[in-house]
Amino acid sequence: MPIPDATQTWSGRINPVTLGATPAEGGTRGRTVTLGGEAGIAFLSSDGETPHPPAIALDVLDTTPVGWPEPLREVYGDVWSEPAGWARRAADLGADLINLRLLGTHPDEGDRPPEAAVETVQAVLEAVDLPLVVWGCDVPAKDQAVMPKVAEATRGENCLLGAVTETDYRTLAAAAQAYGHKLIALAPCDINKSKQVNILVSDTGYPLTNLVIYPTTAALGYGMEYVYSILERGRLAALAGDRVMAQPVILDVGYEAWRTKEARTGDEAAEVWGPIGRRGPAWEAVTAAVLLQGSADLLVLRHPEAMQAVRQTIGELTAT
Amino acid sequence: MEKTSLNIGHRIRFLPDEREAAIEEGKTLLEAAQAAGVYVGAICGGEGTCGKCRLIVRDGEVSGESTEFLTRAEIRRGYVLACQVVPHSDLVVEVPPESRLSSFIGVGKDSDRFRAFERREAERLPGGLDPVTQKTFLELDAPTLDNPTADQERLLEAVAKRQPGPLQMGLKVARELPRLLRRLTVNRSSWHWEWEGQVTATVGMRREVGEVLCLERGDTSQRSFGLALDVGTTTVVAHVVDLLTGATREAAAKYNSQIGFGEDVIGRINYARRPGGAKALHNAVIGDVETLLEDLVRRAQIGRGDIQCVVAAGNTAMLHFLLGLETDLVRIAPFVPTVACPPPVRAAEAGIRIHPRGLLYGLPMVGSYVGGDTTAGILASGMHQRDEIALFLDIGTNGEVVLGNKEFLVACSASAGPAFEGASVACGMRATTGAIDRVRIFRPGPVVSVTTIDEALPVGFCGTGLIETLAEMFLAGIIDRNGRLDPEAAGSRFRLREEDVQPEFVVVSAEEAQHWRDLVITQYDIDNLIRTKGAIFAAADSLVQSLGLSFADIGRVYIAGAFGNRLDVAGCIAIGLLPELPLEQFQFIGNSALTGAKQAILNRRMFDDAHRIRERITYQELMADPQYMERFTSACFLPHTDLAYFPSTAERLQRESGPAVLAYAREGRRNAS
Numbered sequence: 002m003p004i005p006d007a008t009q010t011w012s013g014r015i016n017p018v019t020l021g022a023t024p025a026e027g028g029t030r031g032r033t034v035t036l037g038g039e040a041g042i043a044f045l046s047s048d049g050e051t052p053h054p055p056a057i058a059l060d061v062l063d064t065t066p067v068g069w070p071e072p073l074r075e076v077y078g079d080v081w082s083e084p085a086g087w088a089r090r091a092a093d094l095g096a097d098l099i100n101l102r103l104l105g106t107h108p109d110e111g112d113r114p115p116e117a118a119v120e121t122v123q124a125v126l127e128a129v130d131l132p133l134v135v136w137g138c139d140v141p142a143k144d145q146a147v148m149p150k151v152a153e154a155t156r157g158e159n160c161l162l163g164a165v166t167e168t169d170y171r172t173l174a175a176a177a178q179a180y181g182h183k184l185i186a187l188a189p190c191d192i193n194k195s196k197q198v199n200i201l202v203s204d205t206g207y208p209l210t211n212l213v214i215y216p217t218t219a220a221l222g223y224g225m226e227y228v229y230s231i232l233e234r235g236r237l238a239a240l241a242g243d244r245v246m247a248q249p250v251i252l253d254v255g256y257e258a259w260r261t262k263e264a265r266t267g268d269e270a271a272e273v274w275g276p277i278g279r280r281g282p283a284w285e286a287v288t289a290a291v292l293l294q295g296s297a298d299l300l301v302l303r304h305p306e307a308m309q310a311v312r313q314t315i316g317e318l319t320a321t
Numbered sequence: 322m323e324k325t326s327l328n329i330g331h332r333i334r335f336l337p338d339e340r341e342a343a344i345e346e347g348k349t350l351l352e353a354a355q356a357a358g359v360y361v362g363a364i365c366g367g368e369g370t371c372g373k374c375r376l377i378v379r380d381g382e383v384s385g386e387s388t389e390f391l392t393r394a395e396i397r398r399g400y401v402l403a404c405q406v407v408p409h410s411d412l413v414v415e416v417p418p419e420s421r422l423s424s425f426i427g428v429g430k431d432s433d434r435f436r437a438f439e440r441r442e443a444e445r446l447p448g449g450l451d452p453v454t455q456k457t458f459l460e461l462d463a464p465t466l467d468n469p470t471a472d473q474e475r476l477l478e479a480v481a482k483r484q485p486g487p488l489q490m491g492l493k494v495a496r497e498l499p500r501l502l503r504r505l506t507v508n509r510s511s512w513h514w515e516w517e518g519q520v521t522a523t524v525g526m527r528r529e530v531g532e533v534l535c536l537e538r539g540d541t542s543q544r545s546f547g548l549a550l551d552v553g554t555t556t557v558v559a560h561v562v563d564l565l566t567g568a569t570r571e572a573a574a575k576y577n578s579q580i581g582f583g584e585d586v587i588g589r590i591n592y593a594r595r596p597g598g599a600k601a602l603h604n605a606v607i608g609d610v611e612t613l614l615e616d617l618v619r620r621a622q623i624g625r626g627d628i629q630c631v632v633a634a635g636n637t638a639m640l641h642f643l644l645g646l647e648t649d650l651v652r653i654a655p656f657v658p659t660v661a662c663p664p665p666v667r668a669a670e671a672g673i674r675i676h677p678r679g680l681l682y683g684l685p686m687v688g689s690y691v692g693g694d695t696t697a698g699i700l701a702s703g704m705h706q707r708d709e710i711a712l713f714l715d716i717g718t719n720g721e722v723v724l725g726n727k728e729f730l731v732a733c734s735a736s737a738g739p740a741f742e743g744a745s746v747a748c749g750m751r752a753t754t755g756a757i758d759r760v761r762i763f764r765p766g767p768v769v770s771v772t773t774i775d776e777a778l779p780v781g782f783c784g785t786g787l788i789e790t791l792a793e794m795f796l797a798g799i800i801d802r803n804g805r806l807d808p809e810a811a812g813s814r815f816r817l818r819e820e821d822v823q824p825e826f827v828v829v830s831a832e833e834a835q836h837w838r839d840l841v842i843t844q845y846d847i848d849n850l851i852r853t854k855g856a857i858f859a860a861a862d863s864l865v866q867s868l869g870l871s872f873a874d875i876g877r878v879y880i881a882g883a884f885g886n887r888l889d890v891a892g893c894i895a896i897g898l899l900p901e902l903p904l905e906q907f908q909f910i911g912n913s914a915l916t917g918a919k920q921a922i923l924n925r926r927m928f929d930d931a932h933r934i935r936e937r938i939t940y941q942e943l944m945a946d947p948q949y950m951e952r953f954t955s956a957c958f959l960p961h962t963d964l965a966y967f968p969s970t971a972e973r974l975q976r977e978s979g980p981a982v983l984a985y986a987r988e989g990r991r992n993a994s
Contacts, residue, residue, distance in 0.1 A: 193954040196962045
């Protein structure tokens with residue numbers, strides 16, 4: 002029996018979004034990373050090209066992490082008290098981008114002032130030449146004080162700033178617009194909400210083509226299927242021509258994977274699960290590999306082994 | 322009547338109407354208000370959860386629970402929630418404007434507003450007049466030895482000549498028969514029957530069978546009236562119809578007294594479960610009908626006995642209350658009404674005092690949440706007879722939506738909530754004197770101009786005022802598409818309330834209104850209104866999509882409900898309450914339930930049509946539709962998440978509000994997601 006031709010032609014295409022800026026482009030980055038641009042379903046080359054394979058960012062915090070499991074301590078423990086050094090380590094490990102979280106600005110986690118946050122961001126920019134993703138602390142009032150300062154201080158670097166939500170978007174959108182940054186639009190696992198956030202942001206005059214969607218993330222065994230189906234539906238809508246959904250997608254895989262008990266439980270309590278040093282990275286890699294099928298353009302990861310495994314998967318899936 | 326009781330009673334005087342009631346110690350102020358016939362809004366039926374039964378204690382002592390619904394300033398001013406306080410002395414209580422309901426409302430206005438439509442409908446009556454009860458003047462030949470037919474047979478034969486079909490007659494009527502047909506002369510020890518044979522028979526239809534309801538000596542056929550009734554959750558409307566001409570003789574309306582037991586259907590059904598509750602609710606609505614009837618017969622200068630029939634429209638719960646039926650099962654799954662097609666009963670049995678043998682017809686109900694008001698509305702719209710596909714929207718607490726034409730009819734009910742009726746909104750009120758009904762907002766400023774009903778000083782917002790405020794705030798950029806207030810755009814009218822950090826927009830300040838409080842729309846109100854409009858649009862969307870249609874296939878949209886034709890259709894489209902169709906396709910049909918009841922009373926075929934409509938309607942339970950929630954979320958945005966539904970509105974927004982990027986409204990395919 003002949004195999005039927007299941008090739009589909011799509012009218013839509015995912016917006017290409019470039020992060021970072023080289024000195025020629027007004028920044029100081031060694032190179033830029035472009036997300037998106039797909040003209041078909043993920044890894045189906047017959048449908049349409051995937052000009053930019055999914056990119057990987059490694060996590061860097063502005064404070065010493067609390068409660069990170071042993072496998073991560075082994076990799077970053079010697080540098081994680083100092084963000085610039087940590088970022089350098091991430092770059093050495095082969096990350097495409099640095100994902101910097103300004104958790105220390107959280108009112109309950111040190112309440113660092115905007116100036117301190119700006120210093121951290123600048124230190125990281127100086128330490129590495131990779132493009133930057135910068136997140137606030139998820140307290141809207143504080144983020145509205147911190148993020149515009151960060152946006153101003155990183156003017157020209159074409160960072161990806163996170164995150165605007167349906168209730169808090171004006172300040173950050175204005176700052177990103179003024180200083181030429183890209184934005185992460187957050188809507189937890191809901192296509193309608195996601196569209197609404199995108200429309201709200203674009204109503205302020207910020208271009209839809211500069212947005213990256215963050216539909217939140219869930220790890221293997223913790224609701225990953227929901228995220229998968231949201232990813233897939235969003236992508237199908239975009240390819241069918243819905244320009245409000247035509248944004249590349251960022252997923253926070255590392256954070257979610259390393260919250261699971263499978264990744265955290267020590268060997269003494271979970272003997273049959275195998276050694277923790279392999280469990281955590283495996284959980285992270287499997288979560289990422291599955292979600293990639295639903296279409297994701299930027300994965301935030303933590304463990305270098307997970308990164309290697311995901312890279313290999315991407316390479317195999319995009320090999321011609 | 323003095324009652325001897327160990328309880329010490331208190332006299333409660335209600336201002337400004339100077340009504341009084343005596344109540345026993347331990348009864349709440351709300352019960353006192355109910356006893357005095359003072360209606361204060363109590364959406365929750367006295368549970369203390371709605372905060373609408375606000376009264377001011379001017380003099381006397383009360384005790385009660387504290388409540389989060391009153392601000393400190395209000396408590397200092399003597400505000401209490403009537404359902405939460407118990408009088409401990411005689412009291413003088415003021416009913417503040419926002420809680421006040423004048424008991425008779427402007428029917429005149431209402432009937433004026435829709436007269437044109439009604440006249441048109443009356444002309445359209447297929448087959449002309451053929452009322453459900455009819456009077457026939459008969460002249461019967463005297464019986465002879467050659468023709469000794471029984472009186473009853475003689476009469477029924479004569480009736481049958483005028484009105485073919487099976488007939489029946491009750492024993493009571495038969496007993497009177499010989500004396501009505503003859504004059505009996507009694508002389509000392511002899512008596513004499515003298516044949517007259519001139520009687521007027523009233524025949525009422527009981528399904529296919531005509532019942533000779535009553536006989537009157539001589540010719541009374543000119544005095545033949547019917548009562549068309551719309552028992553609404555909020556308003557009871559009654560029209561006296563002349564069955565000979567089809568003309569409406571008089572109209573009256575009043576608020577449903579059941580409001581005191583709960584402002585929505587569910588609250589009342591809950592109240593009915595209390596001891597004596599069901600009886601109280603039945604009596605309240607029958608009392609309203611009686612009050613209206615008294616007023617109508619006086620003004621029309623007719624006798625109650627001249628009214629031979631009542632046709633009642635109303636939602637399922639209301640018709641159940643009217644007939645004194647069990648309502649509890651309407652409320653709980655699987656939502657089974659006791660009766661769907663009420664058989665004609667004696668109106669007297671239900672407590673309505675028209676002709677003692679007159680009939681009460683309840684219009685057929687589709688289910689627990691699509692009632693006799695909807696079948697009547699469809700009947701009135703005539704959508705069930707046309708080729709053109711129409712959408713019927715009854716925008717009330719329960720938004721009923723019907724889609725169809727002469728081939729098919731589908732209906733659903735969206736629990737939209739009472740926001741569009743002015744309830745559950747900070748400064749909401751019913752459409753009475755002083756209600757803000759039109760709003761215009763101009764930038765910069767923003768400058769706000771409003772009009773009110775009867776041009777009185779503004780007291781609060783009625784449904785149209787709320788919808789217009791939402792639309793104007795949106796078009797002026799004061800709220801974003803998510804309904805979020807923008808402090809900068811709202812300017813000096815933006816306010817954060819002191820108690821909670823709830824942003825609000827001052828539409829009319831206290832000084833402007835000469836009122837003790839600012840008339841505001843809070844962020845919570847906006848969210849509430851958006852959910853309400855979202856529920857209605859999503860319901861319509863679900864029906865349209867379930868049949869594989871799009872809104873473009875709809876030729877006409879009928880809007881029924883209390884809004885009247887003052888509702889600004891363009892504004893409703895801008896916020897996504899109504900689908901984006903050419904304005905001339907929208908038709909306000911006002912109180913279509915009453916219009917339908919009137920048509921049913923005037924023409925038996927139309928009465929039967931109502932039953933056929935009921936049989937034809939397919940009811941769609943939205944809660945069973947997995948996509949409804951999705952559509953609802955999509956619709957909870959201004960005007961809608963999918964701008965392909967509102968291409969012209971998108972253009973308008975782009976034109977009027979500057980940089981908005983709206984080019985993404987795709988043509989053609991919708992809901993690709």
